Amino acid sequence: MQVPKRKIINDPVHGFITIDHPLLFKIIAHPYYQRLRRIHQMALAHLVYPGAVHTRLHHSLGAYHLMCLAVNELRNKSVPITAEEELAVKAAILLHDIGHGPFSHALEHVLIPGVHHEALSLQIMQSLNAAFNNELSLAISIFTGKYHKPFLHQLISGQLDVDRMDYLTRDSFFTGVSEGVIGYDRILKMFTVADNQLMVEEKGIYSVEKFLVARRQMYWQVYLHKTVLAAEKMLVHIIERAREIKASCSSSTLNMFLNHSYNKQEMYERLFEFCHLDDYDVVSSVKEWMHHPDKVLATLCKNILNRKLLKCKLQTACFEETLVNQFRVKAAEALQISVEEARYFVFTGQTQNTTYAQGDEHINILFKDGSVKNISGVDNALISQTLSMPVKKFYICYLTE
Amino acid sequence: MQVPKRKIINDPVHGFITIDHPLLFKIIAHPYYQRLRRIHQMALAHLVYPGAVHTRLHHSLGAYHLMCLAVNELRNKSVPITAEEELAVKAAILLHDIGHGPFSHALEHVLIPGVHHEALSLQIMQSLNAAFNNELSLAISIFTGKYHKPFLHQLISGQLDVDRMDYLTRDSFFTGVSEGVIGYDRILKMFTVADNQLMVEEKGIYSVEKFLVARRQMYWQVYLHKTVLAAEKMLVHIIERAREIKASCSSSTLNMFLNHSYNKQEMYERLFEFCHLDDYDVVSSVKEWMHHPDKVLATLCKNILNRKLLKCKLQTACFEETLVNQFRVKAAEALQISVEEARYFVFTGQTQNTTYAQGDEHINILFKDGSVKNISGVDNALISQTLSMPVKKFYICYLTE
């Protein structure tokens, strides 16, 4: 393959994205990376926000672009970053989501129980590293947080990393929910490094507050939107029911993961197969199963495909068991299934989000006098103790006529 | 189903789209309409413009929104439009693309030879009309141009209709190619009606010129982009090869259309099956066929899935046969296939676009003195005779190592 020296990709969100190194071209051209084209970034959110059909590939290119800007900015402020480190951190961000399976978070821990997507990302990076003559070793060292300049890792994965900045901006753009707009360009301009830790300059405090509030809003308004929640739980139930009744499908790869439950080690030995799975395997199976003799499976599949979604309610208090039972009895009657089977159509659960998780690494503010403070500890902080508590909500999904 | 009285949908392109009539809810909730979620608006353009993954459903909602604005605007100018006509024209625009099959234009005339998507749209509307108690009769009359107020038809389908206005704006938005931006809001404000024909007010001339130039640019820069062209021709060849060697696939619906060649009438009897086909059937078949024993089919499928696309060149002159043959011999050697089979990897063709097609209905400008002129005939017209000629280009696609 003849590799171009420099390629420019149009991104409606960030403008032009420039790729200009052979290693980056190799990563992007690899089938494992191209697979991300076939995984929706926002799973089933498009059932509510029809524009939200962008892909993991698009997001990872966007995060890469923000990384380019961040590296430039830090260099302008005399933070030393070598050419090798620059390349490594760019490769790492391109690959940070490579371990996502079909429908990303919506089916995480369902298709592959017990393995987090970041663990898979790391495995895949190592497999690519072997294929790429160890050109990814430094990238892996940074990705795993072992490198002696933690700020490089923090740019990839932290409370204020380019990953979050891209997905908030991008998801906001494609859903049309303008409240998610975060002024990432200003935040990037405020990035600085002290003691090898990523910091934000004092005058960036308000932008960071805004970032946290935008994230809070996107969670409750979009990611945890009650109809999106219902749709994604229906998809989970489809996989679970298929497994329960040992339904098979034409996608041999999907079949393999449906019919076995691999432990981590076994999973790592099936990376190659995993890297052939994408949203298309799941959706075409759903299309097949619409005609499956099992009524539960067939109904779930027909309903999700035709967007006849379960109704969903969110509230602060737990739902009463008697209410749930009433709904189940009704559903059983309506569908002519057992009350036991009706739990596929009537169920409760809990969801939560934390505006600023204190347990994680802090967002540190560097003041002009050289002092450093956690953003929740500055004067007149918007992000106070209260916002560091997770907000929990209970939901119920049920069938309507 | 409990029908809401009014629903608001977020559209990143137009803002909020309002649905407020039971008939419109019924259309949108119908599985035939929901199927449009699973058809890419721009087929494989996302292989070059990664944001271009929006769907036919999203486009038809957008065109519906512009129709709402157009109707309002014309009423403000005292053009009489009854409530029935308003509903009908909105229903018709929602349904105008319902006849599109998988990958829209890219596979039109390939999967279903000899049947245009508009003919299928009409058939499906009629089938829905039967199901909806004839509530769509007026919509169909307008859609087919038989209604006595031609301007209603022209809003749906003409040189300056809401369909084109939406797709140019939307495709421009999702690709990030800002040159396609067309100021549709201004054009809508300039719409007027005389003698029941849709017209543009005199002061709208420059906006219309800009619209035609934006369309011209989108064609050459995006729709006919050489890499997009190559990818879409590869997809066509996949279908053709599958047919030639009678390859089958797990999607029974796709199989049915692969293995038979229906005439129009037979096709119309298989509308129900057609309405189950979408991009997922094609892509999951492509994934299957990667492992097909036929080397031609398997190679095409692997290459398109992993974005190893044929190289493509466009030029004004025809390509020399000897050049084509050289490329075929090379490809045959490289892939160890016959030169005859190599025509799946090396081929030429012709593509064209007309900035302003004179043969079609005109864009008419209404002057303040009441006179009417074709836009190509006004003083100092940008859109002169020359631009009414189609621009033809020849292309060659070939395999590189």
Place this chain on the structure above:
Amino acid sequence: MQVPKRKIINDPVHGFITIDHPLLFKIIAHPYYQRLRRIHQMALAHLVYPGAVHTRLHHSLGAYHLMCLAVNELRNKSVPITAEEELAVKAAILLHDIGHGPFSHALEHVLIPGVHHEALSLQIMQSLNAAFNNELSLAISIFTGKYHKPFLHQLISGQLDVDRMDYLTRDSFFTGVSEGVIGYDRILKMFTVADNQLMVEEKGIYSVEKFLVARRQMYWQVYLHKTVLAAEKMLVHIIERAREIKASCSSSTLNMFLNHSYNKQEMYERLFEFCHLDDYDVVSSVKEWMHHPDKVLATLCKNILNRKLLKCKLQTACFEETLVNQFRVKAAEALQISVEEARYFVFTGQTQNTTYAQGDEHINILFKDGSVKNISGVDNALISQTLSMPVKKFYICYLTE
């Protein structure tokens, strides 16, 4: 004058603004309204944000546009609003800022001590009402909060009114500070009315939170930006010094207000003259006074015109008197003026902003069960007690070489 039936104005912020009633045309065509073209919306903020040169006229047209949307939205929700009320509330919002003098807030209470701009707005409305045959009586009744439907007043002036929504959006747009973007279209869609009070629907909570945080950020990042603060205080000092030394200027109107200190009643008798004052009177006087023999006045004028601004620091604690004195001694030496006069160049002060002022009217959330809660009292509120306290900061301005 021949009045058009309908006029459309291009607004880069909101798109097209439509004017369609003779009374509104009369208001806009009136010299008192046209004067708002010559008053900067953001006083001297353009010295830091060069795009922020938009005018009071532009803002009031924008607020009018949002009012049109709000009225439509409420009507869609069956809130009864008569045609008279609609016209009145539109007239009132157009005129809500008519009482602003040169440089708006920056010189309020300086040029006309003791008279708030809203009091002047009311006086001018009454004077126009007399000229317009009492066509503004209802508008005045709503503006003053006497009308029996308080929500109409709340749309004009409340914690979440169209005034604030327009200025945040507009100031954000023209400064380029994207953090001020507030999703006003979503907030408007969430407006509702209960017991004749303006409310926000439950699902609008996050948008309102975002609005309050955006406002908080715009205050500290833009409106109270230290350099803007310094420039505006310099302008105040120019007026004060001119008054102190009885400097006169060529603008006879400005002279009149410089040389007399009117009480409210006297002021109201000089409304006609007041309505001839604008930014141009002040700036051309500043240009004259650059050559004034008084060194304090001349220096202030030269420095502000040439953007040689005082340096400014903001902090939570009060500044030490000794520091202030040191700066004054230095300034006195540098400019060869007395230490007493140096207080024009070295001074301290206090500024404050409250994210959500509890003392004012509340922002009320209407829940689906019909209950109403102050936004600061809902579960997991971002806007807690702490944010209802004003944030105070001390500033010092001083001369640098």
Place this chain on the structure above:
Amino acid sequence: MQVPKRKIINDPVHGFITIDHPLLFKIIAHPYYQRLRRIHQMALAHLVYPGAVHTRLHHSLGAYHLMCLAVNELRNKSVPITAEEELAVKAAILLHDIGHGPFSHALEHVLIPGVHHEALSLQIMQSLNAAFNNELSLAISIFTGKYHKPFLHQLISGQLDVDRMDYLTRDSFFTGVSEGVIGYDRILKMFTVADNQLMVEEKGIYSVEKFLVARRQMYWQVYLHKTVLAAEKMLVHIIERAREIKASCSSSTLNMFLNHSYNKQEMYERLFEFCHLDDYDVVSSVKEWMHHPDKVLATLCKNILNRKLLKCKLQTACFEETLVNQFRVKAAEALQISVEEARYFVFTGQTQNTTYAQGDEHINILFKDGSVKNISGVDNALISQTLSMPVKKFYICYLTE
């Protein structure tokens, strides 16, 4: 003055503009440059497009930003540009409009007859060069086209320079006329240099066409909008009448230029005074003259201030003398002035614009095979011979009751 090392300015159009060299800081801090804050970029266009109040200073900062991007891009393509040349071309673009007087083009040749603003820009640059220790010598050499790398001059002043790219984008942004959007980022990416001449790569053809069409549209829809035209001619007549009747005003600088007619050499000796003139001198004089005893002057001034503008019509044919006379007689009666004086209120003229002026330097397209073609000569060119002819229109302005 303590000079910062790097300063970032918020621009709503381009995002962040970075200034990072002491010479650039000195230019921007100079009173001559700061004066551009007080000159509207679009003269009186804001009377039709209320957002169009941006300044010459803002435009020149924007053009400077595009120059930074262009230099980067060309360097990426291995075009050799030294650090000295980079600084010089940036200084030159910052100063390219420094010679504009009050209301820019609207009063050019009126206040200072016979001296083009570019000639004044050059004089002022030379005067600054003397003050800046010859640091501007190279900038001046480039600005005047004498430097041996013509492409540097072409970036500042040519058919496709950063000046035009900025003002089209900026004027489009502030007026809200989206049709002026030109995709400057794509054009910049297509810039290249061959034989020291600025070229556009082959694949940039459509973007250049779009640029020329956008410019054409902005001329007819905005710059030559009939109401803007009327307003600007009224302003010209105010100056001419003031001169005719030897009216004086409080601005001594304006007085000086009103009462003398300097030849070029005399003008150049009064550069210092010229650099004190701005829009404020003109507007405050207009405000004074509203009360002037001369009825013609007073009426023109009152009308322009209160936006009671003359009516204007544009057409392809010349207006009949008899019509003009009828209007003059009417105006004379209405205002009680002589028919001779009525020519200040009723007058005709001619205006023109060329989409692509062949006489000027060409826009050259560099093809992949190394050949170069004028854009009007490429295959299927939109920009044909016809568009190289100026479009002429005649206008009449007249008084209505």
